[in-house]
Amino acid sequence: xxxxxxxxxxxxxxxxxxxxxxxxxxxxxxxxxxxxxxxxxxxxxxxxxxxxxxxxxxxxxxxxxxxxxxxxxxxxxxxxxxxxxxxxxxxxxxxxxxxxxxxxxxxxxxxxxxxxxxxxxxxxxxxxxxxxxxxxxxxxxxxxxxxxxxxxxxxxxxxxxxxxxxxxxxxxxxxxxxxxxxxxxxxxxxxxxxxxxxxxxxxxxxxxxxxxxx
Amino acid sequence: xxxxxxxxxxxxxxxxxxxxxxxxxxxxxxxxxxxxxxxxxxxxxxxxxxxxxxxxxxxxxxxxxxxxxxxxxxxxxxxxxxxxxxxxxxxxxxxxxxxxxxxxxxxxxxxxxxxxxxxxxxxxxxxxxxxxxxxxxxxxxxxxxxxxxxxxxxxxxxxxxxxxxxxxxxxxxxxxxxxxxxxxxxxxxxxxxxxxxxxxxxxx
Numbered sequence: 239x240x241x242x243x244x245x246x247x248x249x250x251x252x253x254x255x256x257x258x259x260x261x262x263x264x265x266x267x268x269x270x271x272x273x274x275x276x277x278x279x280x281x282x283x284x285x286x287x288x289x290x291x292x293x294x295x296x297x298x299x300x301x302x303x304x305x306x307x308x309x310x311x312x313x314x315x316x317x318x319x320x321x322x323x324x325x326x327x328x329x330x331x332x333x334x335x336x337x338x339x340x341x342x343x344x345x346x347x348x349x350x351x352x353x354x355x356x357x358x359x360x361x362x363x364x365x366x367x368x369x370x371x372x373x374x375x376x377x378x379x380x381x382x383x384x385x386x387x388x389x390x391x392x393x394x395x396x397x398x399x400x401x402x403x404x405x406x407x408x409x410x411x412x413x414x415x416x417x418x419x420x421x422x423x424x425x426x427x428x429x430x431x432x433x434x435x436x437x438x439x440x441x442x443x444x445x446x447x448x449x450x451x452x
Numbered sequence: 453x454x455x456x457x458x459x460x461x462x463x464x465x466x467x468x469x470x471x472x473x474x475x476x477x478x479x480x481x482x483x484x485x486x487x488x489x490x491x492x493x494x495x496x497x498x499x500x501x502x503x504x505x506x507x508x509x510x511x512x513x514x515x516x517x518x519x520x521x522x523x524x525x526x527x528x529x530x531x532x533x534x535x536x537x538x539x540x541x542x543x544x545x546x547x548x549x550x551x552x553x554x555x556x557x558x559x560x561x562x563x564x565x566x567x568x569x570x571x572x573x574x575x576x577x578x579x580x581x582x583x584x585x586x587x588x589x590x591x592x593x594x595x596x597x598x599x600x601x602x603x604x605x606x607x608x609x610x611x612x613x614x615x616x617x618x619x620x621x622x623x624x625x626x627x628x629x630x631x632x633x634x635x636x637x638x639x640x641x642x643x644x645x646x647x648x649x650x651x652x653x654x655x656x
Contacts, residue, residue, distance in 0.1 A: 296504075296505065296506055297497075297505060297506060297507060298506070298507065298509060299506045302506075302508070350552070350580060350581055350582060350583055353580035353581075353610065353611075354578065354580040354581045354610065355581070356552055356580075356581055356583055357551055357552040357581075357583050359552065359581060367580075369610075375608065376606055376607070376608060377580055377606065377607060377608070377609065377610060377611060378606040379523060379579040379580050379582065379605055379606070379611050380522065380523075380584060380603065381582065381583035381584045381585075383603065383606075384522075384603055386507075386509050386513060386514060386603060386604075387522070387603040387604065387605075387606065389509045389510075390509070390510075390603065390604040390605075390606050391606030393510060394606045394607070394608070398608065
C-alpha cells in the first residue's frame with residue numbers, strides 16, 4: 239500500500255539499533271489511531287440505513303475496520319454516516335448532531351439522496367445534497383449502495399485520514415468556518431442557510447439599487 | 453434456572469467457532485481452498501455453509517448474479533486499428549426516460565453543413581443522482597448503454613462521469629453479462645441477415 243510510506247520521517251537509524259528503535263511522526267501515529275477507530279453515529283434516515291445495518295452483519299462485518307461500534311450519542315462518535323434522504327425538517331436535527339460531535343469528525347454521504355438529493359433533488363421538501371450544509375468527506379454513489387460499496391467508501395475515508403495532518407485538518411483550522419460548528423439553518427418557507435446571510439443581504443441591496451435606478 | 457438463556461446463546465457462538473475450524477480442516481483435507489477462491493465464496497454465501505461466512509471485502513468479493521446492476525456505462529466496439537466505435541447515437545432516449553434525470557448528452561453537428569452527426573460529443577452521467585434503475589439500458593435501441601457490475605466507485609468529490617470515464621469496451625460487457633451479450637449479438641445478426649435478404653429481394 240502506498241499509504242504505508244506516508245509521512246515517514248527522513249531519519250537514519252544506526253544499523254545496530256534498527257531492530258530496537260522505530261521512528262514515526264506524530265501525524266502517522268495520530269492517523270493510525272483515527273483510522274482504526276472510526277465510530278459511526280447510529281442514525282438512519284431512509285432505505286440506505288437498511289444497507290448500513292446489513293454492512294454491520296456477519297456477512298460483511300464492518301468490525302474488521304474498527305467501525306463496529308455504532309454510537310447512539312454524537313458525543314462519542316467520529317463519523318456521521320448520512321444514510322438516506324435528508325428532508326428539510328430533518329436537517330436542523332442533523333446539523334445539531336454534527337455540532338455536538340467532538341473533533342475529529344467526518345461526514346460520509348451514503349447513496350444518491352444524501353449526496354445530491356437523488357430522485358428527489360427538485361422536491362419541495364428535500365435538501366438536494368447534504369454537502370450544501372456539511373463538509374462531506376466521501377460520496378458513495380448507489381441507490382442504495384450495497385454493503386460492499388459502503389465498505390469501499392469507508393476504506394476510501396480511511397485512506398483520506400491517512401493523508402491528513404494535524405496542522406491542516408479542518409477542525410483545527412480557524413479560517414475554515416464550518417470545520418467545527420455549522421450555524422443552524424432556519425426552517426422557514428424555504429430553508430435558509432444562515433452562513434449565507436451576508437451574501438443574501440448584499441444581493442438584495444444590489445437588486446434594490448438597480449430597481450431604484452431603473 | 454437462571455442463566456439458561458446465556459448458556460444457550462454461548463453454545464451457539466461456540467458451535468459457530470468450532471464449525472469454522474472443522475470446515476477449514478475438511479476443505480484442506482479435500483485439497484480445496486475455502487478463502488479467496490470463487491468456489492469458497494460461493495459455498496460461504498450458500499445456505500449450506502457452516503462456521504464463519506464473512507466475505508472479507510477488499511480481498512475477496514461476493515459473486516454477483518449476472519443481472520446485478522450498479523451504475524450505467526457506455527459500450528464501444530473496437531474497430532480496425534483500435535479505434536473506438538461508440539454505439540451511442542446521441543438520440544437522447546435514455547436521458548428522457550431517466551427518472552431522476554441524471555443523464556445529459558452533448559450532440560455533435562457537422563461543422564461545415566451544420567447537420568447533426570450520430571455521435572455524442574460528450575456524455576455526462578451524474579452517478580450521485582443515478583438511482584440504478586436500469587431504464588436507460590432497458591430502453592436504448594442500440595444496446596449502447598448498459599448497467600455495470602463495478603460498485604467500488606466512492607470518491608472524495610461528486611461523481612459526475614464524462615464520456616472518457618463512461619466508455620468501456622464490448623469485451624468487458626461480454627465478460628460481465630455473457631448471456632445477455634450472446635442473446636443481443638444473435639438478435640443483431642438475425643436483423644442484419646433479414647436486412648440483407650430484403651435488399652437482395654428488392655434488387656432481384
